[in-house]
Amino acid sequence: MRPLADQNSQGGSNAAFIDSLSSFSRLHRAQRWEGTFGDFLTSILPGNPAALARTSHEYIWDMLRWHGRASAAEATETQRARELFKRELFGIDEPLARVVDYFKAAAAGSDVGRRLLLLLGPPSGGKSTLAILLKRGLEEYSRTDEGALYAIRGSPLRENPLNLIPTSLRPEFRERYGVAIQGELSPWARDFVEREFEGDFVRVPVERVFLAEASRVGIGTYAPHDPTTADIADLVGSVDLAKVAQIGDEGDPRAWSWSGAVYAASRGVLEMIEILKVKREFLYLLLTLTQEKNVKVSRFPLIHLDETILAHTNLAEFHKFLQEKENEALLDRMVIIKIPYALSYRDESRIYQKLVSGAPAFRNVHLDPHVLNLASVFGILTRLVKPEREGLDLAKKLRIYAGEAVEGVPESEAQRLHAESGEEGMNGVSPRFVINAISNAITRGNTHSLTSMELLLALKDAIENDARMDAKQKKAWIDHLVTARKEFYNRWVKEDVHRAMFASFEAEAQQLLEKYLDEVEASLDHRQVTDPITGENRPADERFLRSVEEKIKVSDSGKLSFRQEVVRKAMVAFKAGEKFKLGSHARMREAIEQYLFEERRDVLRLVTSTARPDDEARQKISVVQQRLVTEYGYDEHSAKEALSYVTTLLAQE
Numbered sequence: 001m002r003p004l005a006d007q008n009s010q011g012g013s014n015a016a017f018i019d020s021l022s023s024f025s026r027l028h029r030a031q032r033w034e035g036t037f038g039d040f041l042t043s044i045l046p047g048n049p050a051a052l053a054r055t056s057h058e059y060i061w062d063m064l065r066w067h068g069r070a071s072a073a074e075a076t077e078t079q080r081a082r083e084l085f086k087r088e089l090f091g092i093d094e095p096l097a098r099v100v101d102y103f104k105a106a107a108a109g110s111d112v113g114r115r116l117l118l119l120l121g122p123p124s125g126g127k128s129t130l131a132i133l134l135k136r137g138l139e140e141y142s143r144t145d146e147g148a149l150y151a152i153r154g155s156p157l158r159e160n161p162l163n164l165i166p167t168s169l170r171p172e173f174r175e176r177y178g179v180a181i182q183g184e185l186s187p188w189a190r191d192f193v194e195r196e197f198e199g200d201f202v203r204v205p206v207e208r209v210f211l212a213e214a215s216r217v218g219i220g221t222y223a224p225h226d227p228t229t230a231d232i233a234d235l236v237g238s239v240d241l242a243k244v245a246q247i248g249d250e251g252d253p254r255a256w257s258w259s260g261a262v263y264a265a266s267r268g269v270l271e272m273i274e275i276l277k278v279k280r281e282f283l284y285l286l287l288t289l290t291q292e293k294n295v296k297v298s299r300f301p302l303i304h305l306d307e308t309i310l311a312h313t314n315l316a317e318f319h320k321f322l323q324e325k326e327n328e329a330l331l332d333r334m335v336i337i338k339i340p341y342a343l344s345y346r347d348e349s350r351i352y353q354k355l356v357s358g359a360p361a362f363r364n365v366h367l368d369p370h371v372l373n374l375a376s377v378f379g380i381l382t383r384l385v386k387p388e389r390e391g392l393d394l395a396k397k398l399r400i401y402a403g404e405a406v407e408g409v410p411e412s413e414a415q416r417l418h419a420e421s422g423e424e425g426m427n428g429v430s431p432r433f434v435i436n437a438i439s440n441a442i443t444r445g446n447t448h449s450l451t452s453m454e455l456l457l458a459l460k461d462a463i464e465n466d467a468r469m470d471a472k473q474k475k476a477w478i479d480h481l482v483t484a485r486k487e488f489y490n491r492w493v494k495e496d497v498h499r500a501m502f503a504s505f506e507a508e509a510q511q512l513l514e515k516y517l518d519e520v521e522a523s524l525d526h527r528q529v530t531d532p533i534t535g536e537n538r539p540a541d542e543r544f545l546r547s548v549e550e551k552i553k554v555s556d557s558g559k560l561s562f563r564q565e566v567v568r569k570a571m572v573a574f575k576a577g578e579k580f581k582l583g584s585h586a587r588m589r590e591a592i593e594q595y596l597f598e599e600r601r602d603v604l605r606l607v608t609s610t611a612r613p614d615d616e617a618r619q620k621i622s623v624v625q626q627r628l629v630t631e632y633g634y635d636e637h638s639a640k641e642a643l644s645y646v647t648t649l650l651a652q653e
């Protein structure tokens, strides 16, 4: 049972939640506004005329910046505007920057705003997620003071009330309020104003609107179904026969069904899923809509529409589309932004973490601390292009992309490598493939604990049973699994097990480092060392120094310069008032770790060597296992596996 205090606080937080729900709905009610256009002009417009005359592009750009308002002070405008997407999209900062730049330029009135934004990327690479974030971002923003939007009440297009101002009065309006009105009244609104108010537009009702995809307010989505039956009416509506019977006039805007996606999206965004699958007729309509900001339907003059089209498609569709010559002109009228897969395994691992924590299959399942990283390493290996440079292989390239220091490769190399392989990230394994493989392994094995080795088996199984892959690709991917294990997992798991052999690994390592430094300094200065226990003087312990250095293959002829370099680094730290720590010298760290591991190797030997271990051996092993559980993120099952795996590895060395 939970302690009482805890229960109380739970009750308290329930109440707090209900409170915040009711304040949300109070706020929402308070935010509503209704009045005539006359009221709007006197009480709403003077507050911020520019905000009320915004186009959808300007509105989205402001929305993006609004979501980034809490960013660090030194963040650039583009960085701020990316915040909304960065909540859920990892490892694709550059493409996100390009998306954000599109909105910035479009909002500034650049010509790109007249071209359709097309996100192009491999399957399950985050395109839909990006669109969802944008839509949710708009919904939230429209509820804020800064994002308040007003519309002619009852208009199926929720058109801007400022469109009511006749063309002849617009120059004066501009003079007075400093903003230009860009829209035109729709046929519906024109009819409405004439019929209900005899043209007296000041009396036309206006209301504040809140964007909402669910109620098709300012957010429209179109997904192509069967292209043979797809009807352009889904986009632009059609004559509503029942209404024609009532009204008696086919040309009456009231007899038109304004339910098309382009109307739902008016003032906001139209998401076009798999846009290249739609009929060419649709595509022309959409391109005209972005370029001219209007659509043409039979029996009405051009209908002005202010909205942003966000389209996406995958590579396979895109290549098919490219093959038709006539499509070239269409592509010219699109801004194509590539949304590739992540290329750093650390980012990829965050993606998996996100997917795993949201999936019911993973609830109550323990993953050993390397499962997701290892899966990510495999994922990235399938996406990378083999480096041309001598001495560089895929594994090293992968580490460089993740920001790790790789011996013999300067940091600047990362930039160059990225530049060299432009198409990287447009193919390879998708996050969905990996997550599916893992969840299959979990459900099939009915297990509550998954180890890295089990993960590798699950991936291997998924590859072998994938009907879409040919034998050559299967082999290549299975090779990547081997690389992931040998070059990454082995290193990680060995380090865990080694460290778990010490009660306090960090402290012992630091002590050893300090001893090494003392001895090195004595040796360089040809000084004597005073033994702390006996108080006797003795020369520097060359044997000790060499046994540390040999762990990282410092040769006899290279030892002097190595030692000088270590001392120099230590001096720098000392002068800066810091302690020289293992973390600040990658090679030294490796040497010390190896040295310590060597010392304790016998514990591991116990795991295998004694068929029936005695109490003492069993005790030693169980302490290590326990530490793996309490300090290194393993559970009992994975700790056992890790221990015996590392033992076999050592046996092979």
Ligand SMILES: Nc1ncnc2c1ncn2[C@@H]1O[C@H](COP(=O)(O)OP(=O)(O)OP(=O)(O)O)[C@@H](O)[C@H]1O
Pocket: 088, 089, 090, 091, 092, 121, 122, 123, 124, 125, 126, 127, 128, 129, 130, 313, 314, 341, 342, 351, 354, 355, 431, 432
């Ligand atoms: N870079 C990323 N960062 C975070 N999550 C990602 C990333 N890429 C993909 N995902 C996740 O993977 C899943 C699939 O992505 P999504 O559906 O957005 O892909 P898509 O590009 O629309 O794919 P498709 O072409 O198959 O429609 C989502 O849950 C998404 O959150």
Ligand SMILES: [Mg+2]
Pocket: 127, 128, 129
């Ligand atoms: Mg999608």
